Amino acid sequence: MSLVSMTATVEQAAGERAAPKAGRARLLRPVLGFLLPVCLALFWELAVRMGLSNGRLVPPPSVIFNTFVDLARTGELQTHALATLTRVAAGFVCGVTAGTIFGAITGYSALTHRVVDPTLQALRSIPSIAWVPLFILWFGIFEASKIILIAVGVFFPVYLGVMGAVISVDRKIVEVGRAFRLSGAAMVRRILLPAVMPAYVISLRAGLGLGWMFVVAAEFLGASTGLGFLLIDGQQLGKPAQIVAAIVAFAILGKTSDWLIARVSTPFLRWEDRFARN
């Protein structure tokens, strides 16, 4: 047997031995992340069961779970979740539409940028919650003011993201489009749009995160439905389990919607040269 083939055999054997180990490690890694919260939950559950605490202000996991199931069984949870979801969706669509249009225009035209951007940046520095009293005066206490507040929250990250992305499109790539005599529309479709896509997806996700933040603020202010209402209701009636159940619902919805955007955008971003490929 020659030296080369020998080394190959040795390496192969080593590879075979290492393979199952690597597989197990890959399965174990996400499990490790669950270790701490599960231990804490178990510890608290046991502490309450053993009478070390009455668990009235910090309900044990089993009570939270039962509350969650009860709320779901009566259909209350679904009603409130749907109300919140509708508001976030409406606000998100409005905010993204406005943010995309303004961002694209200010990114594309230097003149518009000089005229419009300073005002928008000034507005951005206002904490958006500060708008609430004004929005209620202007748009009433019902859905309109809530949706607009959410839209304002979504608008800024999307606006900034789109504007930045359009400004930083590589001049050299645009020149390739010019050399192939692309018309304005074709230039947008074949060069600019794909070029800004990665930054756009990131700004959408940032916007959605802010949308979920602002829906809570909006629902604290005189709503009779929504997960935010469940929070306030739980506080006023002294039902901490209901508060935590609503928080859990927020977490699930927020994570799912974010995952959805990431998922839908994956096929458009497969070309990206990422730092970390997994």
Next chain:
Amino acid sequence: MLVLDRVGKTYPNGVRALDGISLEVAPGEILVVIGGSGCGKSTMLRAISGLDTPTQGRVVLDGTVITEPHEEIGIIFQEPRLLPWLRVADNVGFGLEDCPKAERRARVATTLQRVGLTDKARVWPRELSGGQAQRVAIARALVPRPQVLLLDEPFSALDAFTRADLQDHLLALWADLKPTLVMVTHDVEEAIVLADRIMVMRPHPGRVYEEIACDLPRPRDRQSAAFDFAKRRVLAALDRSLDRAIITEDGETRAAHGGGMWW
């Protein structure tokens, strides 16, 4: 026939990059433009491509004045400038949007085969080496079958082996399709490998300094005495163009320095 008629370019800040360049390039000819930095080589190429418009004079291709990018003129830049969101085959077919799908696929396939990258058709640009990426860029420019192909220092970022390899590739493609080539380079050896005619430019403002015909039979042997002689001639012209020549005792003009790469 590609004609430059007293083409000049003065930038808005008053810098005169190009001053009255007049030039005729015959169909199928390979013209290599060489010269010191700031001599307006790239400016001239961009004026021919229609990406920039000259401030004086005009560029004419077969009776059409070029003021914007023209379908019969392709350009290859110093960097490959591939679109990272398109796979190699789609990058190559970028200029064929209006073509029927079947024809486009066939033309992309033949061109990829010509540059030897058939197996890379489904690959993303980021997975290519520098030389492969530049080959894809050449294929992309050639697929619409332009009459004139402009090359702006296309191989200057590559290592010596890859560069020589791509020069041979380019010559093979040229022999196939016979487009007019106008190439800008820094590399004297590259100029002599490729050119039918070498145009030496001098800077401040950019002007034609000297034209040197290069009629060595192809393929050209980089080691031959004739090749070496041509190289010395071009180097000497370059040095004279920069007023750096040394007159030796017997009255012969000698290059102030040797070396294949000339910057």
